[in-house]
Amino acid sequence: MPIDAAEAVAAEPRSTSISWDHKDIQLYHLGLGAGTAPGRPDDATDPDELRYTLESRLHVLPSFATVAGAGLAMGGGLAAPGVDVDLAAVLHGGQSVRLHRPIPVRGNAVQSSKVAAVYDKGKAAVLVLRTEATDDDGPLWTNDAQIFVRGEGGFGGERGPSERLALPDRAPDRVVERPVRPDQALLYRLSGDWNPLHADPEFAKLAGFDRPILHGLCTYGMTLKAVADTLLDGEVSRIGSYRTRFAGIVFPGETLRIRMWAGDGRVQVVVTAVERDDAPVLADTLVEHS
Template sequence: MNLEKLLAWPFTPLEDTLNARDCMLYALGIGIGDNASDPADLQFCYEKDLKVFPSQVNVIAHPGAWITAPELEVNWVKLLHGEQSFEIFKPLEAGRTYVGHYRVRDVLDKGEGKGSLVFLEKELRDKETDERVSLVTSTYFLRGDGGQGGTITEGPVPHRIPDRPADQSLSLTTLPQAALIYRLSGDYNPVHADPQLAAKAGFERPILHGLCTLGVATRAVLQQYADNDPARLRSLQLRFSAPVYPGETIVTEFWREGDEVSFRSLVAERDLVVLNNGRAIVSQ
């Protein structure tokens, strides 16, 4: 890893015009529409009075595979998506154009042989008004790039799940073809579609995108604590723990304290935590 070039990487502002089709396709990709006659689902899947699902802020104006640039000298084959967070200042609207402004905020060097953490930040602004609508942070674990320096010595402390039984839980089953639908929102990594490449990566079959699993958990939060009103979700953060296979059932457990909802998600079929240290702020 070339730390100097990584920190100074010249990201170009990226424009993304949200058309209704893209918004509906994203919603279908995270499983919305399984109850096709329910107004709670139709608000995201039908062009009449269409609303944009809030976690779509994670995928619009995406910078692509920038970290694979040879001059960055990153061993990107060993990259893992460790954490994701987003804060919403104004809901997205279909038909508007947004501009993504990126920067590498920090790098934490865990030491030689231990890897590094890269904290990437995206600020989304409305092109017409220049109003800030969202702030998105992605944490990448570069397993093959430790011992090459950083900007910080300690990272953010993961949100702590309360030490008591969950207050509630909600199960949502993913479709067998979920990854094939979700990838049409922009992430065409073949590990989510090609069985042979998935096997080479150590998986028994193609896995679901981590951000798709995040979308499913966001659905659960809105359904359980916001009456399916996307405007009530202010922020969400989580840590990716393990991959999900399309077709599996994601069970999200919740602990609520005022506006704060702590959560984690498990795969029912394997009794395995796949999302952890989750925290959402939902207005009353």
């Protein structure tokens, strides 16, 4: 069997040294559409946006943890002992980030990755790839990526948890729309995800799409930025954790509709694609904050 769950979970973590500076942070933020205020695409001087783009004012959106070190940790997890899968059968099903403290603008860390769990969903297996980063001052972040591998279920393992979130029985507290620039995937991929699915029309057709699609983690970062700017006064250091389930695709040039329900130290979010009759994009999405 291509996945040996016991061997994969028992394998020692793979560690690598990573580093980043303000240029990596700025590039990541620009790849999320930072730089221009909503509704003012011709204005690149909005002070609320300069905190994402100007090195003298820079702070770090916590979702940067998903691309730190050029996002190599996920690939390392898929190459772990006991894991031998066809990448064409792999889907990114969900993502969570837990911050142990704010991410510095410049840093050096050791990032370790391992298969934390393997679940049997019947027609698919789910790998939980865990990445932990630590610097000289201690733990920085923990990422969990839920990876569906089609055709690899049915091996008799645990089904795993179901993390569905029931939405509040009321209208959202805030609804915002964020446009995805036609070239946004081309810019976002410079942070490390070079999958041609997001740039090459011919490759996208082979994968079953009529044109390249946006990275799911780009939508993930755009959504967190929208929540921070709308409900947290842009104070990204207040964010403690963020998780989502990828429920659908986004095409460059579309518009994200982001619905937010604010609670006590938490914001629940649903994201849809405006131009496709609110087709689901992100579901079971939760931001926890101070």
